[in-house]
Amino acid sequence: xxxxxxGAVATRSRAVIANGILTTVATSPNKSDSMYxxxxxxxxxxxxNLADGGTGKAQIVTAICYCADMSRKPELNKAWDEWVDVANxxxxxxxxxxxxxxDLIEIVVTATV
Amino acid sequence: xxxxxxGAVATRSRAVIANGILTTVATSPNKSDSMYxxxxxxxxxxxxNLADGGTGKAQIVTAICYCADMSRKPELNKAWDEWVDVANxxxxxxxxxxxxxxDLIEIVVTATV
Amino acid sequence: xxxxxxGAVATRSRAVIANGILTTVATSPNKSDSMYxxxxxxxxxxxxNLADGGTGKAQIVTAICYCADMSRKPELNKAWDEWVDVANxxxxxxxxxxxxxxDLIEIVVTATV
Numbered sequence: 001x002x003x004x005x006x007g008a009v010a011t012r013s014r015a016v017i018a019n020g021i022l023t024t025v026a027t028s029p030n031k032s033d034s035m036y037x038x039x040x041x042x043x044x045x046x047x048x049n050l051a052d053g054g055t056g057k058a059q060i061v062t063a064i065c066y067c068a069d070m071s072r073k074p075e076l077n078k079a080w081d082e083w084v085d086v087a088n089x090x091x092x093x094x095x096x097x098x099x100x101x102x103d104l105i106e107i108v109v110t111a112t113v
Numbered sequence: 114x115x116x117x118x119x120g121a122v123a124t125r126s127r128a129v130i131a132n133g134i135l136t137t138v139a140t141s142p143n144k145s146d147s148m149y150x151x152x153x154x155x156x157x158x159x160x161x162n163l164a165d166g167g168t169g170k171a172q173i174v175t176a177i178c179y180c181a182d183m184s185r186k187p188e189l190n191k192a193w194d195e196w197v198d199v200a201n202x203x204x205x206x207x208x209x210x211x212x213x214x215x216d217l218i219e220i221v222v223t224a225t226v
Numbered sequence: 227x228x229x230x231x232x233g234a235v236a237t238r239s240r241a242v243i244a245n246g247i248l249t250t251v252a253t254s255p256n257k258s259d260s261m262y263x264x265x266x267x268x269x270x271x272x273x274x275n276l277a278d279g280g281t282g283k284a285q286i287v288t289a290i291c292y293c294a295d296m297s298r299k300p301e302l303n304k305a306w307d308e309w310v311d312v313a314n315x316x317x318x319x320x321x322x323x324x325x326x327x328x329d330l331i332e333i334v335v336t337a338t339v
Contacts, residue, residue: 012203013202020245023204061228061249089239090239
C-alpha cells in the first residue's frame with residue numbers, strides 16, 4: 001500500500017509513504033537571495049510534509065541537501081543546526097548541484113511513519 | 114533476502130530488491146542530442162527494470178532525475194508528464210549534475226514489489 | 227525503532243538504521259589529491275560504518291557516488307571494482323557534483339541489517 005500526498009504540480013507528489021517510510025522533497029517557497037533563509041523555508045516545508053504524513057522531525061532517518069552554492073554551506077549548516085532535533089540526528093549529505101531558477105536549496109528527507 | 118538484477122557491467126546491478134522495495138538506475142541507451150529523447154530512453158529502461166523485478170509504473174515511490182543541462186528541464190518535464198501514471202504520482206526531484214560522456218539524464222527510481 | 231550511529235559532528239549521524247535498512251554516508255578521511263586513494267578511503271569508512279551497524283559489504287543494496295571530478299571516474303571505477311563483493315553487486319550511480327574543500331568523493335550506501 002502506497003500513500004501519496006499531492007503537491008502543487010499534478011504529475012509529482014510532495015511526499016510518498018511506502019513500507020513504513022515517508023520520503024519527501026522541498027524547496028523554499030520564499031526565493032530569497034539568502035541561503036540561510038531559503039534553507040529555513042525548505043526545512044519548514046519539510047516539517048509540514050512530515051506532519052501531513054503523520055510523522056515528524058524526531059523520526060527522520062536521512063536528509064540529502066542539494067545546494068546551489070557550496071561557498072554558502074556555512075549558512076546551510078546554521079539553519080540546519082538550529083532546526084535539527086539533537087536527540088534524534090539524521091544522516092545528512094550536502095551536495096553542490098545546479099537547481100532551477102532562484103532555488104538555492106532542495107532537500108529530500110526520509111522518515112519512519 | 115536481497116534479489117539482484119545484473120546489468121551490462123559485472124560490478125553493478127541495474128536493480129536490487131530488498132525489504133519489499135526495488136531500487137533501479139538507468140541512463141538512455143540512445144545517446145541522442147535531444148534531452149527529450151534521452152529522457153524517453155531512460156524511462157523506457159526504467160520500465161523494463163521494473164518489469165524484470167515484478168513491479169511497474171503504478172508502484173513507483175520516488176524518482177531522482179540527474180540532469181546534465183538544467184536549461185533543458187522543460188524537455189525533461191514533457192517526457193515525464195507523458196510517461197507518468199497520473200493516478201499514482203511519484204515524489205520527484207530534478208538535480209543538475211555532471212554525467213559521463215554523452216549522457217544527458219540518469220534516473221534512480223524506487224518502487225514497491 | 228530507529229538506531230543512530232553518531233559521527234564526528236553533533237548534528238549529523240554517520241549511519242542510521244530504520245525498518246531493517248542501514249543508510250550511511252562517508253567521505254575519505256585522507257584528503258589525498260588522488261581520486262583513487264580518496265575512493266579507497268571513503269569505501270573503508272563505509273566498511274567501518276556497516277560493521278558498526280551489524281552488517282557488511284555482502285548486504286549492500288545501493289551506492290550513490292558523488293564525484294567532484296568526473297574526468298577521473300576511471301580511478302573511481304578501479305577502486306570500486308577492487309572493493310566490491312562480486313557475488314553481491316549493488317546498484318550504483320555516479321554523479322558529478324561540487325563537494326566541500328578537498329573532498330573528491332562522497333558515498334551514500336544502503337544495506338540490509
